[in-house]
Amino acid sequence: MYDVIVVGGGVAGLFLAANLPDRKVLILDHAKSVGKKLLITGGGRANITNDLSAKEMLAHFPTKAMRNFLAPSLLSLTPSDLMNWFENRGVGLIVRADGHVFPSSLDARTIRNALLSHIHADIRTACTVAAIINEEESFTIHSSEGSFVTRSVCLATGGMSYPSTGSDGSGYALAKALGHTIVPPKPALTPIVTCEQTAHLSGISLSNVSTTHRQFTATGDLLFTRDGLSGPVILNLSRAVSKGDPVTIAVLDSSLLEENLLSFPQKRVSTIIRTLGVPASLAREICERSHLEPDRNAGTLRKEERKLLCRTAGALSYKVNTTKGFKQAMATSGGVELSEVNRKTMESRITPGLFFCGEVLDYDGESGGFNIQAACSTAYLAARTIGKRT
Ligand SMILES: Cc1cc2nc3c(=O)[nH]c(=O)nc-3n(C[C@H](O)[C@H](O)[C@H](O)COP(=O)(O)OP(=O)(O)OC[C@H]3O[C@@H](n4cnc5c(N)ncnc54)[C@H](O)[C@@H]3O)c2cc1C
Structure with missing residues (x-):
């Protein structure tokens, strides 16, 4: 039995797995490779965060509900914590005059590779998740690669922007089947x-x-x-x-x-x-x-x-x-209703053992590194909760 199965190997899912080195983790992704969207962020250079305090960063999320929801995660993994996380793992970073933070290689692959080299999880790509069945103390996930049993599940399936990267909105149906409300998705950060x-x-x-x-x-x-x-x-x-x-x-x-x-x-x-x-x-x-x-x-x-x-x-x-719609949007407004998720643990208030992190949730930040930071901060909080529990 797995401690956690992460559905979605984007930056949120990978960051969660990288922060659970001692747990039995499986990542399932229906794309052919993980982190596809991460590779095109910041024009291929990955603007991973912004050199601001957590409090200043919150001001770059448009609604009070989003700021309220994200406060505990941004405080538990602040922008400087995220920078330290990568620097402690050998990734040099540069901070531009406008505060945008990039790997000093100016190559998003550096970020994806750093995440992958700190993940001890099993990873199955090109794997379609057909259903997640909630049993008493566990979940069974039926997929195109077989069935897997796990104590907890984390949906990190992203939003709907740039669907060619794998974030096609199909994760919303999985959340809905487990009792969650989906705020209708709309393109954000689009021309x-x-x-x-x-x-x-x-x-x-x-x-x-x-x-x-x-x-x-x-x-x-x-x-x-x-x-x-x-x-x-x-x-x-x-x-x-x-x-x-x-x-x-x-x-x-x-x-x-x-x-x-x-x-x-x-x-x-x-x-x-x-x-x-x-x-x-x-x-x-x-x-x-x-x-x-x-x-x-x-x-x-x-x-x-x-x-x-x-x-x-x-x-x-x-x-x-x-x-320009979802095809050219850099983020999705809408997603899993925030009031149905515990903001201090990222666990579902409806289905215990189910977690969420990243853009699948109903938040969207401005452009400038805010979305990757939020994906990592929510993933970090979910990892911390799962790590304490199992
Ligand atoms: C062109 C572009 C540039 C951007 N630049 C920046 C930037 O510089 N800085 C910044 O902060 N943000 C940027 N963003 C936004 C940022 O990329 C996203 O907010 C972030 O990647 C969200 O991470 P995530 O892990 O939640 O979702 P994603 O990265 O979208 O990952 C979701 C993963 O889940 C998988 N998946 C989805 N549904 C299923 C399913 N049903 N079953 C199995 N797997 C599934 C997908 O294949 C994908 O791998 C940019 C976005 C775009 C499109």
Whole structure:
């Protein structure tokens, strides 16, 4: 009999197994290899965490329920604990100026290999789990590789984003069959497709720009794509957008632009906008949206024209058509209802002996290392509980 069978060999499942070196552990994954998603994180470099305190990190999860649920796990394995965990196992790390932490090899394989070399578990890949049967003191798992008996089970099946990596949402059915509620999954951290054309602006990136959606304003880097908007500031708000929502971008500070228009009456409007750091095609877009010829001299603008131009540059508006969906989402919003899981142990409140860790749970963090940290912290807490019990 196994002490624990982990369904899902993503970063959460692997981290859990690596923290149970003295227990009999089996990892079952239906993909051909484990850690497939981990290998594509951070552009193949794996941004494993962010150099913040646990408390600061919690602020990067969007709802109070998520912050409340994750607090005990992030406090039991803080970002600096996670960094120490890898460094103590020979993985050099670098901290970027923005706090993002990567392996110094800048290669996600370093992280996966470090995890695998500290796992003493049996691993079965290309293994489909058909059913998990809860018996009195144990569980029997029926799979394409045979049946296995275990004292406890941990579902670490991830969300639904990038389904080609193996996280296809099939873990939700296993959780549901064991009595759990699934909050409907939605793509998060995904680019936005806008109603307006953006192909002519494609490739333009704006640093540290304020972007507003509904009442919420965030600052960060933004990228125009062929059919819409992307970049961290857009990805972070994508979980909440609906068709038709306006998203406004403060390309320029309105009063700074007005000051410059008044100070340089002989200069062309487009030149003034460009001098303030806006690329030419975006400067033209702002003029067109304000019904102005870009080569008008600033001094020829009537007051209303100048005010409209400044308002447009201060809040360039786009309407959401759709998002790029799960195929390009970096996270999933929704999953196993948090109130049904004990946040201090990661054990199910409905089925004793059943545990959860990682993105299968109904949390999603911003981009910047928050999701891998949460996967490892929840896995660590589950491992600690299972380790004490068996
Ligand atoms: C392109 C991209 C880039 C990202 N970059 C970052 C980053 O730099 N930093 C960061 O913090 N986060 C990043 N993320 C998010 C992060 O990768 C995830 O939050 C994290 O991998 C979740 O880990 P997990 O173990 O819970 O799930 P996953 O990594 O998704 O692993 C789940 C595993 O379960 C297996 N599985 C699923 N269902 C079943 C089943 N029914 N039976 C058996 N096995 C099953 C899957 O095959 C998979 O191996 C990125 C995501 C993407 C898509």
